[in-house]
Amino acid sequence: MELSIGEMALIAVAIVVLFGPDKLPQIARDLGAGVRKMRGAVEDIKTEIMKETDNPVSEIKREIEKVKDAAKDFKSDERCSKRYSC
Known part of the structure; x- marks a missing residue:
């Protein structure tokens, strides 16, 4: 979901109208937190x-x-037994 600049501006204006400019910094802090x-x-x-x-993968690697x-x-x-009597 992507918002255009116009949609973001509309949301910002709605927030200012609903909560007032005095509450904007607190709203921004809460949103950031x-x-x-x-x-x-x-x-x-x-x-x-x-x-x-990670554990099962590393165990499988060790077994391999x-x-x-x-x-x-x-x-x-096998080579040793075919060529020589080791």
Whole structure:
């Protein structure tokens, strides 16, 4: 949802008419504080989601590395047994 400059001006005029010019600074402060709290909450949620999803991914990566290492060891053991009596 995007607002044009004309729509934003109309909203500003409506706020001035409804609340008066004396209340505008307090309304702006309250609105800013609300936006900051909302952003902080969104960041907290993102952090929690990343923590929860990071653990299984890192575990899967470790398991893949273990399988790769085991495959390398198996290959080297197989080569050794075919060529020589190790």
